[in-house]
Amino acid sequence: MPNVEFRIWRQDSKDAAPFWEHFEVPFTKGLNIISALMKIRENPTTKDGKKTSPPVYDASCLEEVCGSCTMNINGKARQACSTLVEGLQQPIELEPMRKFPLHRDLSVDRSRMFDGLKNAKAWIQIDGSHDQGPGPRQNPNEQDWRYVLSTCMTCGCCLEACPNYGPQSDWIGPQVVSQVRLMNSHPTGAMHADARLETIMGEGGITDCGMAQNCAAACPKEIPLVESLADMMKATTVKAFKDIFRR
Numbered sequence: 001m002p003n004v005e006f007r008i009w010r011q012d013s014k015d016a017a018p019f020w021e022h023f024e025v026p027f028t029k030g031l032n033i034i035s036a037l038m039k040i041r042e043n044p045t046t047k048d049g050k051k052t053s054p055p056v057y058d059a060s061c062l063e064e065v066c067g068s069c070t071m072n073i074n075g076k077a078r079q080a081c082s083t084l085v086e087g088l089q090q091p092i093e094l095e096p097m098r099k100f101p102l103h104r105d106l107s108v109d110r111s112r113m114f115d116g117l118k119n120a121k122a123w124i125q126i127d128g129s130h131d132q133g134p135g136p137r138q139n140p141n142e143q144d145w146r147y148v149l150s151t152c153m154t155c156g157c158c159l160e161a162c163p164n165y166g167p168q169s170d171w172i173g174p175q176v177v178s179q180v181r182l183m184n185s186h187p188t189g190a191m192h193a194d195a196r197l198e199t200i201m202g203e204g205g206i207t208d209c210g211m212a213q214n215c216a217a218a219c220p221k222e223i224p225l226v227e228s229l230a231d232m233m234k235a236t237t238v239k240a241f242k243d244i245f246r247r
Contacts, residue, residue, distance in 0.1 A: 067155030136187035158215035170204030178228035
């Protein structure tokens with residue numbers, strides 16, 4: 001494999017006309033998408049020899065932790081840092097995620113995902129930062145499944161695959177619901193469980209989920225998102241009945 005051919009979506013802004021540009025990168029063993037984009041950035045020349053601007057993309061950790069390099073690779077939302085070019089059909093097509101506002105080229109605005117986590121209070125609240133001693137003891141079996149939920153990197157793959165998520169809907173998405181499940185299962189976080197459940201019971205909440213189950217299949221961390229959705233549907237239903245009888 002002497003060269004790897006890329007077909008990259010180019011768009012100067014969300015209102016500009018999109019177009020494709022073709023590039024070639026020398027193949028090296030272990031070459032991933034981000035490394036290929038870095039090579040293109042060093043010498044932004046198209047396959048037919050035309051000088052152009054370097055494609056714009058997002059990246060940070062380069063080890064599938066930050067989630068920022070998510071893009072559509074051959075039509076599937078994946079992490080560009082951990083996707084190897086070997087075995088991919090060529091030309092390899094790189095496109096931005098379609099469920100988020102476009103910045104430029106392959107870069108999108110993912111702030112809606114982070115706003116959802118803020119609204120759901122997806123953190124453990126403590127009083128001050130002083131030493132409070134050891135935390136509550138936790139069952140190792142519960143720690144195991146909580147850890148899997150904690151690996152969510154807010155990459156957006158689940159939302160890109162979800163037919164209910166997008167500009168046409170207020171649905172907050174399965175990643176927020178799963179983080180509510182994680183925080184509510186924590187011995188300290190459980191103190192604010194009802195407040196978190198209320199955030200996913202309103203407009204755009206868990207009832208907007210169509211249970212297509214695409215999210216779990218798309219998650220690069222194999223987080224059991226469908227299980228989290230089912231668990232939180234049960235929890236919100238129980239809370240709704242309790243709220244009725246408290247009136």
